[in-house]
Amino acid sequence: MNIVVHQLLMPGSPTFTVLHLSDIHIDFSYKPGSQTECTQPLCxxxxxxxxxxxGAGFWGDLHSCDIPYWTAEKxxxxxxALEKVDFIYYTGDLPPHNVWNQSRTxxxxxxxxxxQLLAKTFPNKTFYSxxxxxxxxxxxxFPTPNVRSDNISWLYEVLAESWIKLGLPSNTRESIERGGFYTTVIRPGLRLISLNMNYCSAENFWLFINSTDPLGQLQWMIDWLQYAEDNGEKVHIIGHIAPKQCLASFSWNFNKIVNRYxxxxxxxxxGHTHNDEIVINYDEVDLQRPISMGYITPSLTTFSYLNPGYRVYKMDGYYPGSSYWVLDHRTVIMNLTATNMYNQTIFMDEYVARDAYQMENLFPNDWHELIERLKNDIDGLLMGLVYQYYTKSYAKGAQCDHNCRRGLLCDFISFRSEDPHACDSIPN
Known part of the structure; x- marks a missing residue:
């Protein structure tokens, strides 16, 4: 396999824009003025x-609380109104965190x-979920396919119907109803693969029965990546949980696939973490050669102690030979403290990646170079900025000490779970 150097094929080439939403977690029982600190997981x-x-603010609160419907709506x-996007990635988690008291209904x-809110607010945009x-x-x-008495078809059937209403082609229905994953062509030359990462999660106890890719999802992904390679397509992969948080067998096999393709x-x-993060995939032989980027977008919910936010990507594309790489991204947050204080929604562009981090591009090697700079960030100013954005400016001005720095850097380069040597390059 020839290794392609990451570069724009046409300087000044055409671009397109993608909105990325994740982890909305609307609490329909949110009550302004109620307890912000309680004995349950959700207050x-x-x-x-x-x-x-x-008491809880009208627009939400920076405690263990999800956001009310009216805040998500705003x-x-x-x-x-503001973002002129071509389409939208939505990477899951809509219900609230009242996990002790939930039913299918x-x-x-x-x-x-x-x-319905998404469809009403973005009537002419396609959601890839x-x-x-x-x-x-x-x-x-999420039960494995061999479990018949307590299967998950009730969810997948509703997801298939709602996702198709949000713009997916009807030919995605079969695979969504079978396992909550699908592939489709966004534009000629760009294919999307949406994975159901719950079948790699250590929190899915059904995997005790079979944790080795029980739906055959990885083989399915390989087949479509091979199809894309054979037909000159580029691929975007979306999922809720990043592979670095998966069970080791899935995570390591996933990285082998990323290496091959x-x-x-x-x-x-x-999404999933609610924080603003990255994960860099590295070559399995040359562990200093970055090969792929994973972007973990911040959540809309405030759970826990986070301002609401979303992400907008500028991407290379829509011309022959497009790379479809992320060229830059901008994160927008709602300043919840000011919003509650003035009873008026106050938004701000929190940062633009290339400007904030003084990066030439956002290719894997550029992110690797940022990690190297952070390792040697003696005065801690750059690391403080990363930590501020990691918390969606909740921790603005807070110090990220040695343990904090090592933990974040380790997290950003730990592309395989349970890898005992993943963080060897991070100074102790």
């Missing part, structure tokens, strides 16, 4: 605040209400 729903403590309306209510771990009831539990895979896009 801001009931009870009077303790003496001396403020964020999406702002994005629809409640989950489907959340899915239908939020998908991936299923999150919170869509199931109980949360995280590094010339075909133009980008990976995930």
């Amino acid at each position: 801001c729903r009931e009870g009077e605040p303790a003496p001396g403590h403020a 964020i999406l309306q702002y994005a629809a 409640q989950q489907l209510y959340s899915l239908n209400k939020i998908n 991936a299923v999150g771990n919170h869509e199931a009831a109980p949360c995280n539990l 590094e010339n075909t895979i133009a980008g990976q896009f995930y």
